[in-house]
Amino acid sequence: MNGYYKYIVLLAFCSACSESVQISNKLNEKPSIIPDYAEVTIPSNIAPLNFSLTSSFERANAIISSGSEKIEVKAKENQFVIPASEWKKLLQSAVGNTVDITVQVKDKGQWFEYAPFKLYVAKEPVDPYIAYRLIAPGYTLWNKMGIYQRNLENYTETPIIENKMSGRNCVNCHSFCMQNPDKMLFHMRETYPGTILIDGDRIEKLNTKTEQTISSLVYPSWHPSGKYVAFSVNTTKQGFHANDRNRIEVFDEKSDVVVYDVEKHEVVTSGLLFSKEAYETFPTFSPDGKTLYFCTADARPIPDEYDEVKYCLCSISFDPASRSFGSVVDTLYNANLSGRSASFPRVSPDGNYLMYTLSGYGNFSIWHKDADLYMIDLTTKESVPMDILNSDDVESYHSWSSNSRWVIFSSRRIDGLYTRPYIAYIGADGKAGKPFLLPQKDTEFYDRFMMSYNIPEFITGKVKVGGRVLGLKAKEDKGIDVKFVK
Numbered sequence: 001m002n003g004y005y006k007y008i009v010l011l012a013f014c015s016a017c018s019e020s021v022q023i024s025n026k027l028n029e030k031p032s033i034i035p036d037y038a039e040v041t042i043p044s045n046i047a048p049l050n051f052s053l054t055s056s057f058e059r060a061n062a063i064i065s066s067g068s069e070k071i072e073v074k075a076k077e078n079q080f081v082i083p084a085s086e087w088k089k090l091l092q093s094a095v096g097n098t099v100d101i102t103v104q105v106k107d108k109g110q111w112f113e114y115a116p117f118k119l120y121v122a123k124e125p126v127d128p129y130i131a132y133r134l135i136a137p138g139y140t141l142w143n144k145m146g147i148y149q150r151n152l153e154n155y156t157e158t159p160i161i162e163n164k165m166s167g168r169n170c171v172n173c174h175s176f177c178m179q180n181p182d183k184m185l186f187h188m189r190e191t192y193p194g195t196i197l198i199d200g201d202r203i204e205k206l207n208t209k210t211e212q213t214i215s216s217l218v219y220p221s222w223h224p225s226g227k228y229v230a231f232s233v234n235t236t237k238q239g240f241h242a243n244d245r246n247r248i249e250v251f252d253e254k255s256d257v258v259v260y261d262v263e264k265h266e267v268v269t270s271g272l273l274f275s276k277e278a279y280e281t282f283p284t285f286s287p288d289g290k291t292l293y294f295c296t297a298d299a300r301p302i303p304d305e306y307d308e309v310k311y312c313l314c315s316i317s318f319d320p321a322s323r324s325f326g327s328v329v330d331t332l333y334n335a336n337l338s339g340r341s342a343s344f345p346r347v348s349p350d351g352n353y354l355m356y357t358l359s360g361y362g363n364f365s366i367w368h369k370d371a372d373l374y375m376i377d378l379t380t381k382e383s384v385p386m387d388i389l390n391s392d393d394v395e396s397y398h399s400w401s402s403n404s405r406w407v408i409f410s411s412r413r414i415d416g417l418y419t420r421p422y423i424a425y426i427g428a429d430g431k432a433g434k435p436f437l438l439p440q441k442d443t444e445f446y447d448r449f450m451m452s453y454n455i456p457e458f459i460t461g462k463v464k465v466g467g468r469v470l471g472l473k474a475k476e477d478k479g480i481d482v483k484f485v486k
Contacts, residue, residue: 014175021061023140024110031103031114032478034443036119037476041124041425041433044091045404048082049119049436059106063312079443084154094121120433122425124405127179128153128252129462130421130438131160133172133454134212137418139274147174147186149463155441160463167473175229176221178287178349181459185220185229192474197262198465199226205477207337210267210484217267217482221284225320230259230283230292250364253302255279257294258484261323266485270325272316272321279309283361284345285318292318292325293345293354295363297335307361310335313342313376332376333358333383341365344397347378351429354378355386355407357396366396366410366419373398373409377430389424401458408456409435419452 030038032054042049053060060075062211064082067091073080090099099119103457105112130152134143137463146162163171168305169191177183185197195206195217208217208231217231235254257273260266273280283294295311302309313333317326333342333356343363345356354376357365365371371394373386389395391413398409407426410419423433440446 006022012076021104021106021111023104023113025252026113026115028115030117031101031105031478035437035439035446037119039120039434041120041122042091042436043124043152043425044095044121045125045128045153046423047090047152047441048087048440049439050079050441050443052079053103053105055189057105057107058109060473061104063088063102063104064099065102066090066097066099069093081441091121094434097121120425122405122433124403126152126406126423127401127403127458127460129181129459130408130456131174131176131181131184131459131463132421132456133174134451135454136450137452142352143170146467147171149181149231149459150438151462155439158462159467160465161186161467161470165467166474169193169474170455172374173218173220173439174457175220175222176457176459177419178224179458179460180226180461181461183226184463187216187218188474194474194477194479196470196472196473198463201260202466203469203473205420205473205479206265206482207479208260208267208482210482212484213258213267214256217258217260219282223285223320224287224289224413225261226264228285228320228323229262229387230257230285230294231260232257232281232283232294234281247366249306250367252279252281252363255281257283257292259292259318259323260482261281265480266483268323268485270316272325272327272329278361279311281311282343284347286347287349287351289320290318293332293347295345296329297340297341297363305390307364310341310361311343311363312336313345313356332381339459346399348400348426349402350404352378352404352428353426355398357398357402358385366394368396369393369416371396376428389422394419397455399455400459406458407432408438408458410453410456411435414446418446418450419454420446421456423455 014345033051037049062073062080064071071086100116102116103114131149133147147160150157170189174186187195187208197204213233215233218234219232221230233256234252258267258269280296293315297309297311312335315330340358341361343357343365347354359365359368359371373395376383394412395448408423421438422435425433
């Protein structure tokens with residue numbers, strides 16, 4: 001009997017602790033949450049979108065439902081942490097449909113229920129990984145930086161290379177061939193300089209400065225065949241404004257575009273891409289490999305006229321069989337007529353659209369507050385602003401997923417200083433959904449994290465080469481000298 005009475009007492013105690021929710025009032029307004037995930041379009045394989053309420057309450061619940069699937073989450077310290085296994089099951093059942101999230105809060109002893117907000121679950125998944133560089137947001141002496149990869153299906157982040165493995169040097173400009181994690185490259189500057197190229201099990205260190213080029217190879221774009229990489233070569237300067245909303249200025253005194261032959265270790269170019277009268281930069285290949293897009297501006301006295309330099313967006317044909325270029329340059333965006341400057345062209349893998357950045361002048365738009373994303377329909381050649389993706393602060397670098405349905409881009413919309421990655425759905429018609437911030441397990445992560453996300457790139461899997469191997473390659477290999485071929 002003693003055991004029986006103990007069971008009854010315990011049951012009564014637990015019942016008292018589990019407060020039933022009696023809703024006093026249903027509100028017409030939706031809850032204010034951080035990050036703002038309301039009404040966003042998401043892939044079915046994304047990690048849980050944990051969120052917090054912007055106001056504090058005595059208690060709070062979230063009911064997440066789609067069809068017959070339902071998750072109930074109680075807030076802890078005002079934060080909703082969604083169970084990963086239940087979230088995954090719910091999203092799989094919601095593909096092509098919606099998820100409703102209803103928030104209930106207890107305030108001054110009474111329960112209130114907000115109007116639900118929706119998540120739209122796309123039919124198309126997203127590539128499971130992204131790669132990015134983490135770097136301090138302003139001028140730095142390269143004390144700490146690295147290139148990292150993040151599993152989008154959970155919150156796991158692992159380093160590809162950290163500069164503590166390579167003499168605290170600068171590691172930058174990582175690039176992948178058609179989102180392939182087994183075919184990539186990145187540069188090292190200053191200590192153990194060179195370009196590290198990974199092609200499956202083959203790892204090469206390249207010495208890319210030639211007598212004919214003004215610098216080592218800089219901004220890359222792989223040819224879809226993997227046999228070539230287009231690069232800019234740049235003489236770049238950095239300056240600081242004493243009183244300007246754009247904190248830092250980066251500009252080219254000279255720049256050209258070349259194409260590197262991966263198998264022959266040779267660089268080729270054309271007089272239309274390699275001219276003292278113009279700056280050519282930010283090359284990118286079309287998915288069929290037959291067109292090379294790039295940005296170009298008339299050369300001007302630098303730094304005196306830095307803010308008068310405005311880049312057009314152009315293209316030239318390329319024959320991969322003969323490594324030859326066409327004789328005609330086509331202009332997709334004319335800065336001389338439109339008055340703004342183009343940078344970072346990127347073509348969707350299906351070949352239908354080209355996204356690029358426009359700002360007031362120059363090409364290093366990651367510090368320009370007016371930088372916005374635009375997109376060209378490559379069938380009609382019509383260019384439109386991506387208003388739903390843009391904010392009052394910087395939107396700059398961007399890349400496409402392998403299925404052309406997702407883009408990830410850099411934005412400083414949160415605080416104007418730190419660059420954060422946002423993901424957005426792009427329909428087959430070119431229309432974008434509301435973007436969402438890269439989810440973290442802790443919703444206060446970005447409030448404390450003092451690094452910027454640089455060059456976010458989708459990849460279809462995990463980069464397997466370890467940072468120790470890459471660091472030893474940089475330190476111990478003298479490198480292969482690249483040759484310039486006229």
